[in-house]
Amino acid sequence: MSAASSRSAAYRLARHQTQSVSPLIRRSYCAATSIAQLRKPTIPAFVTEKLKDMQIEIANQFISDAPHQPASFTPANTIPTSSSDFTNNLEKMAKYYFEQGGKMFRPTVALLMANVCNAAAPKSVRLECGNEEVSVNQYKIGMISEMIHTASLVHDDVIDGSDTRRGNASVNAIWGNKMAVLVGDFILARATQILCSINRPNVIAVMASIIEDLVMGEFMQMTEKTTASEDRMQQYLQKTFKKTASLFANSCKSVALLAEGTAELQWRASEYGRHLGIAFQLVDDLLDFIASADMIGKPVAADLKLGLATGPVILAAQQYPELNVLMARKFAERGDVDRARDIVLNSNGIERTRNLARQHSQDAARIASAFPNAEGSADVLVDFALSQIDRQS
Template sequence: MHAYLCFLTCDHVIVLKILTLYYLLQVILLMATALNIQISKPASENVVDMFSTDLRLRQQSIAEITEMIHVASLLHDDVLDDADTRRGIGSLNFVMGNKLAVLAGDFLLSRACITLASLKNTEVVSLIATAVEHLVTGETMQMSTSAEQRSSMDYYLQKTYYKTASLISNSCKSIALLTGQTAEVSMLAYEYGKNLGLAFQLIDDVLDFTGTSSSLGKGALSDIRHGIVTAPILYAMEEFPELRSVVDQGLDDPANVDLALEYLGKSHGIQRTRELAAKHASLASAAIDSLPENDDEDVQRSRRALVELTHRVINRTK
């Protein structure tokens, strides 16, 4: 599964693996089992075994593709953000330079494309290609916001969907399509991934203010120091409209950052962001509960694990 990591030197294979979003791989593989369909046994049970093995391998390919795209996006993001660390370890661009980091990301994307093409499923190719497009769109939205857009919760959530939730939601839907599920079930898989992804990012936004740089994938207060306005600040602006003028003046000024943090501390911004994350986590859990009944023990166990993940996402501290 990690053969593509050979592109990098051995010393940085570990770093790249650490970059991978733990929850992302769990979700894709658990969803594959949670959506398993009952296969009626033909004359030869070997046919069933071959079908099940082939299906599982194709589903695992989706997990590999998703992982490669995600890691590539992190490598590129670190270059764009001029990040020095990733999960407390020197980022690839910091250790080996921007050129190699960009090339490593490009290499992973190319390997993902090759694996995706091998699935020979046009619907799945379209979904994953859309997710990659959304990654670029989300980054562009973040880099080119107007003052009005920067203060809009709707704009923030749309950007967050593109940057974080689209990949996991479309990957979950791809798993459902490969399994031969109905449009309704495929949409439930999509809704689970979408809402889990949004919940994850909302908690990330909270942790940027409450966590420490050693426990996060970026330095604490990284977003606001880069002029990025996230949900906690947006909620604080609702309580203290005067904060908007501070944001509009620019957060590249340390004095404005300190003032914004002061307003945030007096507001319910952190609490309301956690509540919004919990709402999306609840929607994700409801999507799993709405899946068609299936008495298979492995299916039930996987569905319980997917629900448990929604709780872990909103209660995590790093």
């Protein structure tokens, strides 16, 4: 491991002060000897630059006859757009979401994973990339991942009846549910056009499975029934994979496929995404109980108000069985939400959820620590995984 890698790993150890880190990762942590050397790894400059281009290119997907798009991305420039009032309205609504400026976390992970996979790729793949760290098609995967994610947010706001998103009025609050559904579909249609331009059936199939998983995960959430606590937790984790982790896992697998990676490399890339995505959602679910509305950008106890039992509730019910009654009626009676939240906050449900998130974070970090550290990309992937535990929003 490089000195930079050692310093990065030691930084994580000093910050988390955890004794439950796997021995493999702990050995890497101990390679650094001076606390003065500790530093948080920074996202490589090429990723930052490509994300800036990507934000412009995504927005341009929803501008009829856009005047220009950066040269780094050409195939989608030829996608025809209608100048009809109908299309212009859809484009306006879709662009509204992207102009609010998301964190671009998913494409960041995809670009970093592409870089480490390319470092282990055959020479022909590296030649295809030329002077770039990632290929045009791998760049498209990052772009598609953000578009699928945004479309899912639009649809989620309709299903949940949310009036705000990222501190602003949601599409459905401004234009109504029917138009919002069409906007989400429109974003997916544009993402599909870009995906087809990759012209790799195996990659198209992997990315298409993300949309299937999103639908299945939402269906599971809407139709979940009261079961034994162990079965309920298993169902919750399956739903978490489909609604959140699948996008990370399959985007990472797709860039590994485009790097002509071995079956093992594809599996490791996918597993990193799976563990990262599950940890990400587990932390989101516990923040719903312990963070302020300003911190997380939505009302506290939002899931309870929607009748949803997430990890902290399910685990708390094993300690306080009275929660099972509240879950069975989906917290629908007066005072149920406040009562359930109080029980969860006084239980071990929050800590057990955090421990489960920590386990998945460390599994993701273990996988990332074995990747080639091209431009420090593996260091950042490790940091992304372990920093989930401290995330406040």
